[in-house]
Amino acid sequence: MTTIHTRIQDAVIPDDDDVVLAVDRVSKKFCRDLHRSLLYGVQDITSDLLGGRRHTEKLRSGEFWALNNVSFQLRRGEALGLVGANGAGKSTLLRIISGLIKPDTGSVMVEGRVAPLIALGAGFNPILTGRENIYANMSILGLSTREIKRRFDDVVDFAEIWDAIDAPVQSYSSGMAARLGFACAVHIEPDVLLIDEVLSVGDVKFKVKCHQRLGQLRENGTAFVLVSHNPHSVLNVCNTSVYLAKGRLLAAGETESIIRQYEEDLCLSGTEMATGRLVLPAKPPGESTGVDITALCFKDEQGDLLTAPATGEPAFLSIECNVCEPVEAANVSCQITALAGEYDKVLYLTTASDNEFIHLPSGHVEIQMQMPYLGLKPGVYSAKISVRQGVRSFDIVKSFRFTVKASKNVSRCLFYQPRSWKTIHHSASFKSH
Known part of the structure; x- marks a missing residue:
């Protein structure tokens, strides 16, 4: 056709x-x-x-x-x-x-x-039963009554709604309606x-x-x-x-x-990506809590600025702070969220969970999270950075946007897996089990 x-x-x-x-x-x-x-x-x-x-x-x-x-x-x-x-x-x-x-x-x-899976169940009549909606929906999608009868059982089996097939669709849960909508579309x-x-x-x-x-x-x-x-x-x-x-x-x-x-x-729509370094404005007098984050960026092993870190390559997350008085046992946390997709949280790292509470002397201090390789796949991310001491929160940056570029063919992976390859030669008497 x-x-x-x-x-x-x-x-x-x-x-x-x-x-x-x-x-x-x-x-x-x-x-x-x-x-x-x-x-x-x-x-x-x-x-x-x-x-x-x-x-x-x-x-x-x-x-x-x-x-x-x-x-x-x-x-x-x-x-x-x-x-x-x-x-x-x-x-x-x-x-x-x-x-x-x-x-x-x-x-x-x-x-x-053509079968559009644009809004599952959106075309169903809520007053009609599931059985009646299958015939109405699949006929609109181009099937004859004979073809619908032949595929009817497969549709209901796929949707798993035999118990409710003769009940009005308005009594279905959203999940049941979605299953029925998908089943109708794919079985034509x-x-x-x-x-x-x-x-x-x-x-x-x-x-x-x-x-x-x-x-x-x-x-x-x-x-x-x-x-x-x-x-x-x-x-x-x-x-x-x-x-x-x-x-x-x-x-x-x-x-x-x-x-x-x-x-x-x-x-690149973020202004901080022009240089790869996010500089935060100084806090007005009286608003500082003792530790103020002043800048965020990534650096390489030589300490040079990385505009965008690369998957599988060394990357040091640099957190620059102004510290009014020395702080013992500071806890630094880094939560990374993927901006594409469903805004999934992909990493949550803290110095406390690593049993590495940090001493912050007074003055200008740089805290580095040194990664020998970056495990994030290529994409766009946002980092939430905070500095705490126990229940006390000093400062927090809610969004530091950065891009991870590809240095290796890992775009189809969820993360970068460090690896090595080795060949093991077994004797002729070796038997696998």
Whole structure:
């Protein structure tokens, strides 16, 4: 089955038979003012009814480009990642591909059946039962009644809702509705699957089942478009990626290089990254608690400033302080959070947990956390630094943003693992057990 929607102007039809999705010069504009948006909608409908020509390529007062001249192709069995900050146009692009909205210029060609996993269970009627919603939902996605009957048991088995299949969906928990929505979408065996952050819902068991099913679909030739703010998910799933920013396509290509560019752009928006050193303003008289953090940075083994430390290379975190009076048994803590993905806490280190309470003499003091190698994978991070003594808190810096760059091929790993390789020669009489 071939579905071609929203063919506008002179679209380019790909010659490659393996291409299942072709997005050609697609643009979409919106208006932030509700009343003006309604007026423009009436004008556009009137123009269509009278056979007039819309000037879709031009912005009217109050409008902005949510997408602007975006093009790419997706082949059978490929997985494409869409990355970018909030408001980049990722969800708008998925809605256009799925046919929910039309672009103002350009075209989208889809070869086969599309299944959007954009909001699991969002299309269910809460008054209807799970059984009735399966038939309604899967028929909308393109299946005949005979095909739905043939796959019905598999859908309910996957969703694990036999006990509630004849109860109204409004009585389902959010997890049950999510499982049912995912089961309906993946069991139509689509040619193109659109996934927008939905894999972050559900319990661990459900997530494992989802990934296993997606793997089976891809082996059978289903192509994926994945939107996720978790770079590790995109790296593990997608061969190639597209980087969007404010509606424009900034870069497209191999996923690892696209993710690296995206994360470095995120970090460079911080002013402290211009020099790699965060200098904190002096505290007004009377606000000091005795120890004030004045600067944060990374240094190499020679004591030179590191603008961005590298995975697997030596890095010394430098914490400069002004100390009014000597402090015995100070406890310095460092909590590191990944800014990409779900803002996961990846490291929490303290001198107390290492049984190394620090003596701080009066004057200007530099505290170093010396790492013989940096175990963080390439990405963008924020460090929260504090200096305490028992229950007393001297000073705290809530966010020191920094980028970890790649010096080795570890972008697909969760962390850098130090290692060595060795060959052991066993005698002929050696037997393995």
